[in-house]
Amino acid sequence: MILTNIGTVKEILSRHGFSFSKGLGQNFIVNPDICPRIAENGNACKGFGVIEIGTGIGVLTSELAKRAEKVVAVEIDSRLLPILDETLADFDNVKIINEDVMKCDLRRVITDEFDGLRVAVCANLPYYITSPIIMMLLESRLPIESITVMVQKEAAQRLCAKVGTRDSGAITVGVNYYGTVKKLFDVSRGSFMPAPNVDSAVIRIDLGSGCRLDEKSEKFFFSVVKAGFSQRRKTLANSLASVMGIPKEKVYSALSSLGLPEAARIEQLDMEQLIAFSAALSDK
Ligand code: SAM
Numbered sequence: 001m002i003l004t005n006i007g008t009v010k011e012i013l014s015r016h017g018f019s020f021s022k023g024l025g026q027n028f029i030v031n032p033d034i035c036p037r038i039a040e041n042g043n044a045c046k047g048f049g050v051i052e053i054g055t056g057i058g059v060l061t062s063e064l065a066k067r068a069e070k071v072v073a074v075e076i077d078s079r080l081l082p083i084l085d086e087t088l089a090d091f092d093n094v095k096i097i098n099e100d101v102m103k104c105d106l107r108r109v110i111t112d113e114f115d116g117l118r119v120a121v122c123a124n125l126p127y128y129i130t131s132p133i134i135m136m137l138l139e140s141r142l143p144i145e146s147i148t149v150m151v152q153k154e155a156a157q158r159l160c161a162k163v164g165t166r167d168s169g170a171i172t173v174g175v176n177y178y179g180t181v182k183k184l185f186d187v188s189r190g191s192f193m194p195a196p197n198v199d200s201a202v203i204r205i206d207l208g209s210g211c212r213l214d215e216k217s218e219k220f221f222f223s224v225v226k227a228g229f230s231q232r233r234k235t236l237a238n239s240l241a242s243v244m245g246i247p248k249e250k251v252y253s254a255l256s257s258l259g260l261p262e263a264a265r266i267e268q269l270d271m272e273q274l275i276a277f278s279a280a281l282s283d284k
Pocket of ligand 1: 099126
């Protein structure tokens with residue numbers, strides 16, 4: 001069954017009485033070039049178990065299952081289950097978990113389902129929760145080697161920006177703290193059914209190469225980062241005073257110990273400076 005053939009997709013969906021849910025970010029891929037490229041660039045290969053988030057009708061799932069040892073796919077919408085029974089009938093290495101990925105115990109999934117395999121995540125993410133899903137995957141420190149995901153083009157720009165530039169955000173710091181990120185390729189809106197109002201891009205995050213602070217310092221670091229970026233146009237002294245209640249004098253003193261001006265804003269600090277600033281601030 002060719003799941004990128006628009007006629008086939010329409011026939012399956014109408015036979016099952018399925019209507020797209022905008023709220024769940026349901027835009028399914030119908031461009032045949034995209035899913036093989038995600039799978040090939042996303043560690044879907046021998047020796048790997050792949051976690052997919054959001055199956056739709058299984059177009060990416062089947063490309064992953066052709067290449068990886070096993071695929072565990074988490075899909076929130078139970079209306080898709082009978083469709084997946086049909087579209088994935090040829091594969092005996094796919095397990096579907098009907099759950100909200102934000103509530104799913106992925107550590108348990110990895111232990112129970114992947115039996116010593118290396119692990120990667122591949123997905124065409126639902127856009128309404130792109131950042132929470134990526135941050136959850138990073139912060140949970142699961143034994144995952146890579147996260148290869150399609151996101152909105154603007155989100156890809158933010159994720160792949162350089163820390164310390166205007167395009168960066170809290171999530172940019174997050175991915176650079178836990179690993180390295182790069183954009184793989186762009187995907188036009190016409191590659192989906194229904195077509196969204198925005199273009200997309202596929203990015204890959206490789207984990208394991210990032211920084212490692214102790215638990216307390218890490219928590220403080222991310223509080224500072226989130227507070228700073230929540231009011232990114234303000235100076236650090238103003239944003240940290242208003243969000244975290246830190247006296248401005250303390251912020252000035254931490255900044256000056258690093259040779260940074262009192263008027264510094266969070267988007268002007270690179271990764272090294274951010275970590276040093278957070279450490280200096282927690283010592284004050
Ligand atoms: N992988 C399919 C494809 O590429 O055609 C579908 C991608 S579609 C952009 C996103 C999918 O994620 C939908 O199937 C949607 O039902 C599912 N989804 C949305 N929110 C979810 C959540 N919180 N947990 C798990 N799946 C979710």
